[in-house]
Amino acid sequence: MTDLPPPVIHPAWLPPPTWRPLGSRRVRVDASGPFADTVRDEVSRACSLFGGSLSPAGGPADLILTLAPEDSGAAPRSVPDASDAAFRFGPAAPGAAPGFPAAGDGFRLGRRGTATVVTADGPSGLLYGLFEVIRRGEGAFDPALADEHHEPAFGLRVLDHWDNVDVHPVMGQVERGYAGGSLFWHAGRLRDDLTRVGDYARLLAASGINAVTVNNVNVHAGEAHLLTDRLGEVATIASIFRRYGIRVHLSIDFAAPVVLGDLPTADPLDPRVRRWWADTTDRVFATIPDFGGYLVKADSEGRPGPFTYGRTHADGADMLAAALAPHGAPVRWRAFVYNHRQDWRDRSTDRARAAHDHFAPLDGQFADNVILQVKHGPMDFQTREPVSPVLFAMRHTRQAVELQVTQEYTGQQKHLCYLPPMWSEVLGFRATGDSAPTLAERLSAGPAGSGSAVEGAASGRTAAGVLSAVANVGDDRFWTGHPLAQANLYAVGRLAWAPDRDPAAILDEWISLTFPDAPPRLRHTLHTLMDDSWRTYEHYTAPLGVGFMVRPGHHYGPDVDGYEYTPWGTYHFADRDGVGVDRTVATGTGFAGQYPAPWSDRYESLSSCPDELLLFFHHVPYTHVLHSGTTVIQHIYDTHFAGAQRVAEMQSAWQSVADLVDPDVHARVTGRLAEQHRSAEEWRDQINTYFHRKSGIPDAKGRPIH
Numbered sequence: 041m042t043d044l045p046p047p048v049i050h051p052a053w054l055p056p057p058t059w060r061p062l063g064s065r066r067v068r069v070d071a072s073g074p075f076a077d078t079v080r081d082e083v084s085r086a087c088s089l090f091g092g093s094l095s096p097a098g099g100p101a102d103l104i105l106t107l108a109p110e111d112s113g114a115a116p117r118s119v120p121d122a123s124d125a126a127f128r129f130g131p132a133a134p135g136a137a138p139g140f141p142a143a144g145d146g147f148r149l150g151r152r153g154t155a156t157v158v159t160a161d162g163p164s165g166l167l168y169g170l171f172e173v174i175r176r177g178e179g180a181f182d183p184a185l186a187d188e189h190h191e192p193a194f195g196l197r198v199l200d201h202w203d204n205v206d207v208h209p210v211m212g213q214v215e216r217g218y219a220g221g222s223l224f225w226h227a228g229r230l231r232d233d234l235t236r237v238g239d240y241a242r243l244l245a246a247s248g249i250n251a252v253t254v255n256n257v258n259v260h261a262g263e264a265h266l267l268t269d270r271l272g273e274v275a276t277i278a279s280i281f282r283r284y285g286i287r288v289h290l291s292i293d294f295a296a297p298v299v300l301g302d303l304p305t306a307d308p309l310d311p312r313v314r315r316w317w318a319d320t321t322d323r324v325f326a327t328i329p330d331f332g333g334y335l336v337k338a339d340s341e342g343r344p345g346p347f348t349y350g351r352t353h354a355d356g357a358d359m360l361a362a363a364l365a366p367h368g369a370p371v372r373w374r375a376f377v378y379n380h381r382q383d384w385r386d387r388s389t390d391r392a393r394a395a396h397d398h399f400a401p402l403d404g405q406f407a408d409n410v411i412l413q414v415k416h417g418p419m420d421f422q423t424r425e426p427v428s429p430v431l432f433a434m435r436h437t438r439q440a441v442e443l444q445v446t447q448e449y450t451g452q453q454k455h456l457c458y459l460p461p462m463w464s465e466v467l468g469f470r471a472t473g474d475s476a477p478t479l480a481e482r483l484s485a486g487p488a489g490s491g492s493a494v495e496g497a498a499s500g501r502t503a504a505g506v507l508s509a510v511a512n513v514g515d516d517r518f519w520t521g522h523p524l525a526q527a528n529l530y531a532v533g534r535l536a537w538a539p540d541r542d543p544a545a546i547l548d549e550w551i552s553l554t555f556p557d558a559p560p561r562l563r564h565t566l567h568t569l570m571d572d573s574w575r576t577y578e579h580y581t582a583p584l585g586v587g588f589m590v591r592p593g594h595h596y597g598p599d600v601d602g603y604e605y606t607p608w609g610t611y612h613f614a615d616r617d618g619v620g621v622d623r624t625v626a627t628g629t630g631f632a633g634q635y636p637a638p639w640s641d642r643y644e645s646l647s648s649c650p651d652e653l654l655l656f657f658h659h660v661p662y663t664h665v666l667h668s669g670t671t672v673i674q675h676i677y678d679t680h681f682a683g684a685q686r687v688a689e690m691q692s693a694w695q696s697v698a699d700l701v702d703p704d705v706h707a708r709v710t711g712r713l714a715e716q717h718r719s720a721e722e723w724r725d726q727i728n729t730y731f732h733r734k735s736g737i738p739d740a741k742g743r744p745i746h
């Protein structure tokens with residue numbers, strides 16, 4: 041029997057033709073050091089494909105990549121290597137926020153004579169400048185190219201992998217992963233062949249990401265050892281990512297001193313425990329000098345944490361911060377702390393309140409290199425949630441917003457759901473008034489008094505904000521299971537650079553890269569399929585922000601009452617008269633009061649609460665009339681019929697471009713759309729039937745309800 045040929049891995053947003061404009065020209069790299077070497081390797085590779093050349097110093101060039109001189113007139117700087125303090129995050133840079141790169145990722149793009157010139161603010165800016173040239177294609181060489189400076193809004197742009205080392209009996213190799221196995225580990229071992237990690241690093245750098253957490257926040261027995269005796273595996277992964285300016289972070293087990301260190305306690309105030317963390321962390325940095333930092337899920341869904349010892353989360357986080365501070369690295373401490381053993385009969389406990397109740401009182405107690413990582417919504421990555429009030433309640437605490445690229449609750453990469461419109465709403469939310477700063481602006485400014493606000497282009501320093509996102513990739517040959525879900529991954533990095541960027545423009549950019557020379561018909565069809573796909577998904581699933589209604593455990597497909605009588609705190613309270621959760625201060629759980637004005641008032645009042653969040657904040661009769669003019673029950677029927685119908689239209693739109701898309705990609709997407717259609721009809725029929733039976737109110741348009 042002959043071996044099957046190895047599967048062809050899809051090139052995602054860097055297929056060979058994207059390199060043609062650069063690879064067919066003369067390119068000079070006027071810098072030295074590791075990033076300059078990476079850039080040179082990329083240029084050489086492109087030139088070998090398309091006939092261009094890498095020019096020697098002083099040679100003729102159509103494109104020059106160089107570093108901004110430190111003082112005007114000085115020679116180009118060389119780039120320090122990984123062991124150089126200036127390469128590391130941290131206190132090496134006077135005045136820089138701990139945990140953030142001393143040198144800028146930014147770059148200037150413009151024309152000098154007949155050449156296009158990328159002038160990087162700092163070493164990593166060379167890489168980002170290179171990929172901007174790739175994105176621009178021929179446009180990068182337009183003699184009329186105007187001078188532009190690019191700089192990321194968020195200094196730390198990190199993808200968190202929920203990858204397990206050992207295959208978990210329930211969650212598998214990748215928790216909430218819908219794209220196959222882990223790129224790093226397979227069945228308990230680091231993969232021998234890490235070629236794809238290199239390709240992945242390159243894709244991420246091209247999208248603007250600069251850090252990756254390699255293991256799941258649920259740190260099980262095997263994964264705990266990555267911190268100590270299996271650290272070599274992390275070092276191997278780090279050595280691949282490093283070339284592309286990506287630092288490696290590790291999720292750690294709060295109980296590690298007990299689990300790995302033979303100590304009787306993990307009490308964060310115990311001197312032996314503190315010593316253990318300091319020594320262990322020193323060893324991590326001795327092995328991986330540019331190690332990125334720790335990520336911690338503590339006292340959450342059964343994970344150990346400081347509560348076991350009667351300590352606060354500030355005590356826990358600050359202990360790890362103290363171990364990391366000498367190395368200038370941060371600990372990201374997750375705010376996803378709630379009671380997952382709630383009694384559903386108890387109407388006073390509200391999971392949405394939990395993070396604010398736990399963390400807001402601790403504002404001011406966290407060390408400067410603690411980053412409180414907050415899920416974007418108060419519940420759990422639902423299709424529609426308000427922005428978490430924690431993100432506006434702690435002006436003296438450094439914070440990260442956590443997005444979920446993996447589509448746990450948004451169709452699990454079987455359904456097409458382009459998420460940037462949701463993320464844009466989150467990042468653009470102005471909690472304290474319509475002319476107040478957006479969430480992205482607040483986060484990138486850092487905590488009050490930190491002096492780490494985004495600085496001008498000339499500063500060469502990178503902004504302090506942190507944007508994190510749970511990754512959606514795996515060893516699937518299309519990377520993300522659904523080939524079009526690659527757009528979500530691409531967009532995270534792009535939004536971390538420019539949070540106010542229009543999602544449709546990001547999609548357009550992704551289309552240009554992924555489908556080189558896409559004719560207008562294909563471009564138009566992809567926009568038709570994807571621009572509104574998040575709202576389409578919302579239409580046929582849980583209505584008006586009420587959330588969940590998914591099958592318990594795996595979270596795929598409809599089950600209206602699946603979580604209704606469980607301990608998870610995720611209820612809709614539908615009865616014969618109405619539906620929704622009363623979270624008002626006046627008569628409900630008081631959650632609306634966790635927002636600053638004016639949103640506390642807007643959410644509190646039925647008359648000003650936005651329709652799409654009505655059932656998140658209020659319990660209303662089915663006959664309640666929305667701002668849109670329809671009743672709640674009729675809205676449920678209308679959106680569910682329309683949503684499922686829309687998916688059928690998406691299927692035919694996709695069929696109409698079969699002649700323009702690689703057959704492999706076309707077939708995979710066709711299969712996924714068929715499943716999406718089946719599932720959307722199932723959602724439609726279960727939700728409509730459920731509410732019809734509860735309310736007894738017929739559909740005004742007389743459509744079939746079962």
Ligand code: GCW
Nearest residue numbers: 202215216257258337376420
């Ligand atoms: O949404 C829930 C997921 C868990 C996940 C948890 C978390 C990693 O269902 O699988 O655990 O959130 O974010 O910690």
